Amino acid sequence: MAAAPSRLHELLLAEALRLRGARQPLPADAPETLRLAAKAASPEARLLAWSALQAGSQPLRDANATALRLLLQLGGLAMLMTALTAGGSLSLLLGGDGPINVSALLAGSLVWPLAMLVLWALLRLRPASAPDGGWLQALLAKLLRRLAPGTAALLALLARGAFGVWARSLLLHLLWAGAFVGMIAACAFRFTFQQYDFLLQTTLLTAPNLDAVQQALGLLPSLLGWPPPASDLPPDAARRAWGLFVIACLIAYGLLPRLLAAALSALLARRVLGRPMLDLSQPFWVDLLLRIGRAAVVATPQGAPAPAQVARPAAPASGPDERPVGRHVAIVRLEPEAVSETRATSDFWPALDLGSIAGRDDLRRVAADLAAMSARPARLLVVASLLRTPDRGAVAGLQALSAAAAAPLTVLLADRKACTQRGSDAALREADWHRHAADASAEQVRIGELAALLQRPLPELGE
Amino acid sequence: MTTLRLAVVGHTNVGKTSLLRTLARITRFGTVADAPATTRQAESLSLFESAAGCLSLTDTPGLERAGELLERVEAQPQRRADGWAAITAVIDDPAWKPAFEQEARVLCEVQTADALIVVIDAREPVLGKYLDELALLAACGRPMVILLNFTAGRDSRERDWREALARLGQHLVVAFDVVLADWPSERQLYERLRVLLPAWTALFDALIAEREQHRDWRRQTGAQRIAVLLLRLAAHEIRVPQGDAAKRAAAIEASKSWAREQEAQLVETLVRLHGHDLGLLQLPELLDADGRWTADLFAAETLLRAGADGLGPIAGGALAGAGIDAAVGGLSFGTGAALGAAGGALVALRNPLKLAWRRHVGGEDTVQIADTVIRALLARNLGLLALLARRGHGAVQPLAAEPAAPDIGGIWSAIRSRLLAARSGGAAMVDDPESAAPKAVAELTAALL
Numbered sequence: 001m002a003a004a005p006s007r008l009h010e011l012l013l014a015e016a017l018r019l020r021g022a023r024q025p026l027p028a029d030a031p032e033t034l035r036l037a038a039k040a041a042s043p044e045a046r047l048l049a050w051s052a053l054q055a056g057s058q059p060l061r062d063a064n065a066t067a068l069r070l071l072l073q074l075g076g077l078a079m080l081m082t083a084l085t086a087g088g089s090l091s092l093l094l095g096g097d098g099p100i101n102v103s104a105l106l107a108g109s110l111v112w113p114l115a116m117l118v119l120w121a122l123l124r125l126r127p128a129s130a131p132d133g134g135w136l137q138a139l140l141a142k143l144l145r146r147l148a149p150g151t152a153a154l155l156a157l158l159a160r161g162a163f164g165v166w167a168r169s170l171l172l173h174l175l176w177a178g179a180f181v182g183m184i185a186a187c188a189f190r191f192t193f194q195q196y197d198f199l200l201q202t203t204l205l206t207a208p209n210l211d212a213v214q215q216a217l218g219l220l221p222s223l224l225g226w227p228p229p230a231s232d233l234p235p236d237a238a239r240r241a242w243g244l245f246v247i248a249c250l251i252a253y254g255l256l257p258r259l260l261a262a263a264l265s266a267l268l269a270r271r272v273l274g275r276p277m278l279d280l281s282q283p284f285w286v287d288l289l290l291r292i293g294r295a296a297v298v299a300t301p302q303g304a305p306a307p308a309q310v311a312r313p314a315a316p317a318s319g320p321d322e323r324p325v326g327r328h329v330a331i332v333r334l335e336p337e338a339v340s341e342t343r344a345t346s347d348f349w350p351a352l353d354l355g356s357i358a359g360r361d362d363l364r365r366v367a368a369d370l371a372a373m374s375a376r377p378a379r380l381l382v383v384a385s386l387l388r389t390p391d392r393g394a395v396a397g398l399q400a401l402s403a404a405a406a407a408p409l410t411v412l413l414a415d416r417k418a419c420t421q422r423g424s425d426a427a428l429r430e431a432d433w434h435r436h437a438a439d440a441s442a443e444q445v446r447i448g449e450l451a452a453l454l455q456r457p458l459p460e461l462g463e
Numbered sequence: 464m465t466t467l468r469l470a471v472v473g474h475t476n477v478g479k480t481s482l483l484r485t486l487a488r489i490t491r492f493g494t495v496a497d498a499p500a501t502t503r504q505a506e507s508l509s510l511f512e513s514a515a516g517c518l519s520l521t522d523t524p525g526l527e528r529a530g531e532l533l534e535r536v537e538a539q540p541q542r543r544a545d546g547w548a549a550i551t552a553v554i555d556d557p558a559w560k561p562a563f564e565q566e567a568r569v570l571c572e573v574q575t576a577d578a579l580i581v582v583i584d585a586r587e588p589v590l591g592k593y594l595d596e597l598a599l600l601a602a603c604g605r606p607m608v609i610l611l612n613f614t615a616g617r618d619s620r621e622r623d624w625r626e627a628l629a630r631l632g633q634h635l636v637v638a639f640d641v642v643l644a645d646w647p648s649e650r651q652l653y654e655r656l657r658v659l660l661p662a663w664t665a666l667f668d669a670l671i672a673e674r675e676q677h678r679d680w681r682r683q684t685g686a687q688r689i690a691v692l693l694l695r696l697a698a699h700e701i702r703v704p705q706g707d708a709a710k711r712a713a714a715i716e717a718s719k720s721w722a723r724e725q726e727a728q729l730v731e732t733l734v735r736l737h738g739h740d741l742g743l744l745q746l747p748e749l750l751d752a753d754g755r756w757t758a759d760l761f762a763a764e765t766l767l768r769a770g771a772d773g774l775g776p777i778a779g780g781a782l783a784g785a786g787i788d789a790a791v792g793g794l795s796f797g798t799g800a801a802l803g804a805a806g807g808a809l810v811a812l813r814n815p816l817k818l819a820w821r822r823h824v825g826g827e828d829t830v831q832i833a834d835t836v837i838r839a840l841l842a843r844n845l846g847l848l849a850l851l852a853r854r855g856h857g858a859v860q861p862l863a864a865e866p867a868a869p870d871i872g873g874i875w876s877a878i879r880s881r882l883l884a885a886r887s888g889g890a891a892m893v894d895d896p897e898s899a900a901p902k903a904v905a906e907l908t909a910a911l912l
């Protein structure tokens with residue numbers, strides 16, 4: 001039983017780390033951390049292992065716990081509120097001292113849950129621009145964010161597909177249950193301290209038919225030990241029996257199913273929680289998984305595969321690529337003037353720098369990285385230098401990379417100034433590169449420097 | 464006669480074709496362009512013939528996919544024992560044949576060559592693909608010399624390359640730049656080849672000797688052609704009746720165009736002498752289509768550029784005027800300085816006295832070509848000579864600017880008394896100084912060298 005809460009906390013921590021990492025670059029991981037994380041088998045397990053190993057994550061854990069507690073408190077408060085309003089309004093309904101029409105009372109008890117159902121349905125109807133999970137979710141998110149700043153991780157998790165659905169369902173059924181508790185309490189209170197006569201009358205039905213209705217209505221309560229009152233009881237006993245029967249009906253048809261549904265939702269939410277929950281197409285996870293994957297290769301004793309086995313770097317996949325499409329843009333520098341040690345980052349688009357290619361081994365490594373990504377990049381950006389003469393080898397390299405990435409290819413031609421300074425005809429060189437990029441089926445060729453491109457949004461991402 | 468066959472190989476666009484042009488001193492061989500895959504077929508030329516044998520060079524297409532080819536070769540079982548067998552196994556494989564067609568053409572040339580000159584663009588970083596090419600060529604089992612091209616520019620990475628090549632065990636490396644005709648590095652190339660191919664020592668010795676002889680001859684001849692023209696210009700004169708402005712103007716014009724004509728011929732001679740081709744030299748900013756300098760010899764700026772500070776008091780108005788062509792006073796070539804020299808007085812005063820006599824007794828003015836003009840002509844043609852001597856035949860870039868006028872102050876003071884003497888040389892000196900004054904020509908030539 002302890003497994004689920006701890007997994008929830010693990011997931012929350014991972015999400016919180018991702019959100020923080022997207023805002024500010026994290027310090028480089030110790031190789032040991034990556035190697036340890038690489039011991040886990042599945043991608044998600046690796047990510048969770050990695051986040052568990054992060055030092056200084058206690059504040060994030062605390063914030064997550066606070067957010068979770070807050071969510072529970074809010075849920076409790078909402079239940080209390082519904083119980084009070086539902087109970088209060090029923091109590092008002094019973095305020096007069098005339099006889100009570102049983103069918104009207106039972107029908108009236110359905111008004112509240114029905115109203116909530118309608119409300120819920122209305123909330124599900126949402127314009128296309130609404131956030132995931134509809135207005136209810138958005139409202140809740142806003143409220144939570146207002147109350148506790150560290151709730152982003154929790155909200156991200158609640159927005160994740162099936163888990164969110166069942167968690168919301170649990171909340172809704174608990175609210176209904178709360179309403180019924182309130183109404184049952186109101187009835188019990190009224191019936192205890194006031195004397196009512198109960199009527200069950202008909203105009204259209206014959207007496208046996210009405211009897212059958214009464215028996216049918218009493219079926220569930222009698223299974224639970226509250227049979228419908230017999231017709232030949234003395235008035236005092238009949239009053240008592242009818243009062244208990246009404247309460248039993250509310251429990252059997254209102255409260256219990258809600259509780260059952262809530263339990264089912266909780267069970268399903270828990271089950272879903274056990275399945276892979278993290279969105280592996282998030283650039284942050286894609287990147288981290290790559291690094292962990294590399295650490296795993298290094299950790300393997302005879303890690304480097306024999307040359308003959310990898311004669312074709314990233315041969316085009318036989319079938320269509322099944323991976324989801326991520327949002328990240330994979331950046332590769334093809335034979336740059338100097339190998340840059342710093343990884344390119346951008347505040348405007350999710351750049352994932354795979355490093356430089358200076359030879360066949362690099363090409364193989366980068367192609368393997370591209371092929372191993374948990375999500376395909378939205379675009380592959382290959383930075384080529386105009387100082388290099390384009391050749392058929394470069395075409396083959398570009399082809400291998402774009403096959404491994406299974407993403408549209410943009411070639412960015414850099415170093416134009418240096419090319420001119422060298423005395424080459426930059427326009428001629430560009431034309432040569434255009435031709436070679438077209439041979440490699442590049443979707444687009446741009447001219448400029450990577451540093452400048454990182455400083456503004458990328459139109460081809462459709463942002 | 465036996466022939467030594469050398470193949471010039473390397474990545475595409477590293478200057479292989481240009482190298483052949485420079486080594487063979489011809490500007491019309493193959494196609495040169497700053498683009499990949501310019502040369503598509505192997506093409507040979509005979510570089511040298513002597514009693515010791517012939518030397519032929521073969522230009523080859525550039526390698527482009529050597530890395531992938533090498534990868535396949537490395538997968539062949541026999542690669543260690545017999546590299547060539549492993550290579551043939553791959554390039555003859557129908558599955559790979561189309562992909563490596565160009566590489567196969569190169570490798571076949573390599574196989575039939577006696578040795579290789581492997582050209583590398585030394586401005587490039589030491590990238591894997593270049594090392595792959597070296598490994599592939601090494602697998603062919605031919606002796607090789609590595610030529611680092613493009614080493615004259617500031618962006619050369621010669622050091623990196625030398626280190627990387629040393630790590631690979633390649634120590635026969637020559638730094639080169641085909642746009643420069645740099646004899647020491649060319650000589651080094653032949654010396655390296657001589658070390659590599661001991662059986663051909665005599666051939667390389669003969670080649671080196673011939674090339675050095677040629678170089679000296681070119682230098683000597685170039686200086687001599689300039690010296691001869693200087694003497695002819697100094698001796699040139701046209702006499703006109705005093706006071707006849709029209710005749711005088713006509714004489715000035717005639718002198719100017721004659722001088723321009725003579726210079727154009729000199730330029731053509733110099734260019735031919737160096738095996739260049741006026742049409743291919745492409746000197747749009749320097750020389751016009753007929754090989755004439757675009758900057759007029761008689762324009763004030765030209766004279767100023769040739770060293771105005773050496774022109775002494777003649778400046779400003781005089782320079783801006785008629786191009787100082789019609790000297791009437793005849794006090795030129797630093798007459799004062801020549802006067803001071805022992806025994807120089809007679810020489811120095813002969814021309815002014817002659818002119819004064821003609822003017823006052825004969826009633827004639829004498830139009831001569833001023834020494835500033837002669838000096839300007841000397842400056843720029845010496846510059847051109849140096850430029851031509853340095854220009855490799857593989858260079859295709861136009862000469863963008865006039866060669867920086869060499870500082871000819873020293874030369875000028877050494878030769879001016881000779882030129883002053885030539886003022887009185889008469890028609891014989893104008894027509895053929897070499898017969899009229901062989902000593903003066905020899906002295907002047909020596910001074911220009």
Ligand SMILES: Nc1nc2c(ncn2[C@@H]2O[C@H](COP(=O)(O)OP(=O)(O)OP(=O)(O)O)[C@@H](O)[C@H]2O)c(=O)[nH]1
Nearest residue numbers: 475476477478479480481496500501502525613641
């Ligand atoms: N500055 C400079 N330019 C050079 C040098 N060598 C070659 N070039 C230039 O480089 C370009 C390529 O020269 P090519 O001789 O066509 O090269 P290649 O190796 O024959 O090329 P492919 O036939 O296409 O393989 C031309 O624009 C040459 O002018 C050099 O040493 N210095």
Ligand SMILES: [Mg+2]
Nearest residue numbers: 479480501502
């Ligand atoms: Mg060529």
